[in-house]
Amino acid sequence: MTMPEPSAPRRDRTGRRTAFALALLTIVICGVGLTLRTAAAHAGEHPAGALVTLLALGCAGAAGLRGRHRLRDAFRTTAGYPGDRPAPMVEAAPPVDYAAMDPAEFEQAIAELCARDGCTDVHVVGGAGDLGADVLATAPDGRRLVVQCKRYGPDHKVGSQDLQRFGGTCFTIHGAHIAALVTTSDFTGPALEYAARSGILCLDARALAAWTDGGAAPPWRQGSGTEDAEWDRLAPGGYS
Numbered sequence: 095m096t097m098p099e100p101s102a103p104r105r106d107r108t109g110r111r112t113a114f115a116l117a118l119l120t121i122v123i124c125g126v127g128l129t130l131r132t133a134a135a136h137a138g139e140h141p142a143g144a145l146v147t148l149l150a151l152g153c154a155g156a157a158g159l160r161g162r163h164r165l166r167d168a169f170r171t172t173a174g175y176p177g178d179r180p181a182p183m184v185e186a187a188p189p190v191d192y193a194a195m196d197p198a199e200f201e202q203a204i205a206e207l208c209a210r211d212g213c214t215d216v217h218v219v220g221g222a223g224d225l226g227a228d229v230l231a232t233a234p235d236g237r238r239l240v241v242q243c244k245r246y247g248p249d250h251k252v253g254s255q256d257l258q259r260f261g262g263t264c265f266t267i268h269g270a271h272i273a274a275l276v277t278t279s280d281f282t283g284p285a286l287e288y289a290a291r292s293g294i295l296c297l298d299a300r301a302l303a304a305w306t307d308g309g310a311a312p313p314w315r316q317g318s319g320t321e322d323a324e325w326d327r328l329a330p331g332g333y334s
Contacts, residue, residue, distance in 0.1 A: 190306050192245065192278045192299075200245040201228045204276055207305065211312040213239060226263040233314040237271035240264045246279035248299075254284040261292045274313045276302055 192200055201220045209216045212234035220228035220243065229241040242260045244252050257275065264273035274295040281289070281296050289296045295313045297305065304310035 189303070192302065193247070195245060197243070197245045200278070201243045204241055204243050205229045205231070208239065208241070208312070213314075225267050226260045227268045230268065233272060235314070237314065238269055239272045239274070239314055240268045240270035241273075242275045244275065244277040244279070246277055248279055250279055252277050252279060252281045252285050252296075254282060254288050257281075257285045257288045257292070257294060257296075261288065261294055264294070272314045278302070 190203065192203060195203060198220070201218050205216050205218045208229060208231045213231040214234075216229065216231040218228065219230055226242055227240050228243040229239075231239045231241075233239050242264070244256065246252065252275065260273070260275055264270040272295065273293065274297060275289070276297040278299050280298045286296060288294075295316055297313060301310065305312055
């Protein structure tokens with residue numbers, strides 16, 4: 095919520111209070127300095143006068159403290175201390191709606207995910223004559239990554255024929271060290287069985303969301319150690 099600006103009369107009063115506090119503080123500082131000088135010069139000759147001087151110094155110090163408080167309050171009114179202002183609220187980024195993308199946008203989004211997580215030489219090659227490869231990249235460890243993207247609706251599962259077509263080209267034609275099929279939908283049982291036998295990684299909508307949000311490791315790190323246990327749990331066919 096935006097706070098309203100103070101009215102002109104209020105700003106004028108605040109400015110006068112600030113000027114008065116500064117003037118009072120200046121007078122007090124000058125008076126303290128002069129008093130200390132006088133007390134030091136006559137302490138030996140007039141002990142009683144020195145005592146009076148110290149009492150006057152105490153009164154001046156009290157007045158100076160009040161002036162300091164007024165000055166602080168004046169600045170707090172006009173500018174505010176950092177501790178008086180609430181911390182700005184940071185809105186969480188909205189979830190990525192892959193289902194609302196067209197196939198070309200989905201392929202580009204997957205390529206950006208790969209680049210975000212450290213891949214290099216990332217290229218979108220999907221389209222006619224792509225021979226099953228939509229995204230090509232080099233993983234951070236140097237292995238060649240080949241990804242096929244299937245932007246399907248929730249009722250259209252990726253079947254075994256989709257996996258077989260991809261499996262027939264990803265290794266022999268594209269030289270994949272890591273082959274992954276990513277979808278906005280799910281996989282049929284036979285498709286997962288073929289993928290497991292062929293060494294193809296399958297990412298359904300749930301695993302893709304976890305990868306996007308950083309809740310799971312990227313596919314090229316699947317099974318690389320205990321740090322990827324969450325990925326193994328979320329990936330289709332992983333443990334639950």
